[in-house]
Amino acid sequence: MTTLIEADHILLGFAKDGAPELVEGGALLIENGVVREIGEIGTLRRSHPGAARIGGRGRVVIPGLVNAHHHVGLTPLQLGSPDHALELWFASRLALRDVPPRLDTLYSAFEMVASGVTTVQHLHSRAPGGPEAVLATAGQVIDAYREIGMRASYSFALRDQNRLVYEADEAFLERLPSDLRPAMAAYFQRFAMPLKEQVEVFHALRRRYARQERIEIQIAPSNLHWLSDAALASAAEMASETGAPLHIHLLETPYQRAYARKRTGGSALDHIHRFGLTGPGVTLGHGVWMTEADIELCAHTGTRICHNCSSNFRLKSGIAPLNRFTAKGIPVALGIDEAGINDDRDMLQEMRLALHVHREPGIDSPYPKPAEILRMATEHGAGTTPFAERIGHLREGAAADLVLLDWDRLTYPYQSPDLALTDILVHRARRDCVMAVMVAGEVIYEDGKFNRLDRPQTLNEIAERMGQPLTAQEVERRTLSAQVLPHVCKFYAGYLDEPFGPPHTSPNASA
Template sequence: MSPEEPMSGDCIIEAGTVLCGVLPDGTMSMRHDVGIRVAGGMIAQIGPLAAVAYGNDHLARFGSPDMIAMPGLVNSHHHFGITPLMQGVPFAPLELWLPQFRAMRQIDVRLDTLYSAIEMLESGTTTVQHINSGLAGAPENWTATANATLEAYSEIGMRAGFTFMIRDRNILTYDDDAKVLATLPDAVRSWIAPKLDASNIPIAELMTFYRALKESWFDARPDHVRINLAPANLHWCTDECLRTIFETARETDAQVHMHLLETERQSRFAHDNFGHSAVQHLKALECLGPNVTLGHGNWMSREDLDIIADCGCSMCHNASSGLRLGSGIAPVNEMRHRGIPVALGIDQSNIADDRDMTLEMKLVWALHRETGLWNDRPGAGAVLQMATEHGARTVGFGGFTGRLEPGLQADIVLMDRRKIGRPHVNARTPVVESVLHRGGRHAVTQVFVGGRLVVNDGKVITIDREAVLAEIAGRLERPETQGERQAWDAIDALLPHIEAYHRNFTPAAGYLPYRYNAMAEEEQAGSGTSNSRVALRQQTLVGG
């Protein structure tokens, strides 16, 4: 599909229940036994089916009284399609996991993007923040990568924010790369050094590329594409780099999505280098504001969260990622207590190694129950809001999609009430609870983006999905080349040196509780119930 081809549809969608969105009082706004009229890709009317259909016999009709309609879901933090596990990289702590990506087989960008888009659409995700892991080589390579990614999303019918991670230091560890390279055997150094050089692109050149990409794609598809900025993380970006990125964002009215405080090591880096937290450092650089989303945030203190709330930032919670990599659990309840909008991201993959947001929502709901009889926990409606309205805001589609209301885009997911309820759900059970806890990919019947049908009977219909999957399988099943075997050999030789660095960087024995438990340690430290060394360290990390 070319960037000029229209993607909107005019139709009427019938539903027994419509989950419109969360109201200011926290309850879910719902409509029952209605039709949704779509005109020019937007919701024009929601009301009794007879009234909506009057004079509109020419419009295509979808849905039935058995359908539950809800806003299209938003994956606010995504990188690429074929997962590391599928490529032979087992799960490990982040710092020991990322270096192994360099040995993974390179996949055609279009196919890789379509693969994850199939998984997202078929589980109800209509919008994605695609964070390219980092550009390298000549500018024509950057353009080819960005265009192939965005063309794939256009082809399959998803809305997408596109951005690329920007780094200008400490690529291999938390220290200067030259120091790390000097410790490596000659063969490993000669293999990795050119790769580092290829990604060492002047920030000014990346900003020029960003502006050109934004102009070409946003102008062509203002309803379906956003071009955003992604400083990779504090330890990966110098202050000068950060100032340049955030100034560009202000000048171009862009959203910024930045990884931050994903692991305890990242928290320690900020304290060791700046004498205060990563969030405090970003505030001092004037890099925080309503256009900023911080991804992960597993190791944020209460003081950090106060700053984020005051600056109007959003958070992106990547629950599966934090658990699978042992990075920690973001203090989501503390965020919500401060009124910080929380979006959801599946990151590289979720707990089932796919891109099923309905499963991620279940995990998020369960993960933040915490103990106690009267805790202020996120309910089903709040989790749905994270995965829709709040996510749309972080990608740059706030006030455009994320709710089902007249005047907003018709990004609609239909779940079959009969499949959710099989064999039966009591009428007293709130619909939103049924959707969260019993709904899922199996119940997704149809998905619309701008009123255009993109999933029917649970399968993507805008591309030849089976041909895409077969072509990917054929490429991945071929024997390894000599160069690919050499890459794995180089990584096997590199990892012991990376591990040695991190053992020196983190000399303590190293067990720390998950994040909200660490906050609890702060409260118990004075009672003598905690080991004094660990308690003192927790106080330092949580601002105690």
């Protein structure tokens, strides 16, 4: 099928210096899911008279947005876990209800697409059972993305130790009263798949989804505290064997920074660097508590960072030093993580939050420009995935993943034309301005409706499922969560007593 995407303004992408590359009064010729030609509307209409036409006057086209760090559908808050500091939140989340993976995935996929997200980096943190059970769950998640038509990079996170607090499971069990140990041990056992089998799951997924246009599989070693050195070595070996990129949570909280010092005597980033887990194929999720030396190492190795602004606020993690990242030329992507500041997955809102959080005080102080934020949500997000240069821009040869915006609605009742288009877009675009979302040349969302699925029907399914009484297992986990939380609090009491070094190494010294 041949389609012309027509608009008053088309953002093709960004030049090497970060300048937006715009086409005024232009059109994109889409064939077989790829941008084949870019030109003036009239010229392309004449040379392709039989092409279908989408858009027109009053429309703006941008590359599809990339949510570069995502985990779940229904949010932890919806399922009963309030926002705690991250380390306590793990214990609180023991009480979460079970949600069918397909419905859970579609719930957040609807929200993402409606805000212009065409690609998601799905980091599957945990799934109980052995390889067959995990592969079945992964298949349900991936199939849900295929159902709605999104592009997804899926990974099942490697994790082989410290499943609740930052010490061995056996050691933590010894801290608990004897009557709590059996239930906690049983919970640990549900997620105790041997490392070798976790590696086999990765390779099985790559075989199953090889050569699929919209699905890729990558590697997600969870975080330093969740990974033994053997697991770090396995992740590096997997990357070397397959060329798949990696996405690892790192230095999200001050407790994680303290853990790294206790375990390695130095920096978490230095430690994973020794295993070859840095470079352009590696993305660090969060990076809030990085030192200047860590930032220099990222810049020197070309390692990427994914900034999760809402999550950092909600879980008391701190403010990532975004301006220092970008000053060093580090490619930074944008992710919404478990949920955004409004407890949903609205990438347009997330861009605005990141734009405004990092405006440091002072006339000459650094701050991100709107074009930089939009680049984070497109090109740099794409770079964290196996899709890489196929997405995140709309130049000839790129995948036809794009968002069509109603510029008249976005600017109504007035907007001075003196400001840059990217400034206006990042400040003012809302979900009701998204007129159409295209992935691989297919319109999957148009005029508030999903072309492949009935959203109200799916939400009704979720409501019916979650309206059922709690299962016996859910009741047990809820009880266990309430009982174990005080012991988790006790474990972290005094954990940060070790000094962090000179004040200038604090990431909050420069937001």
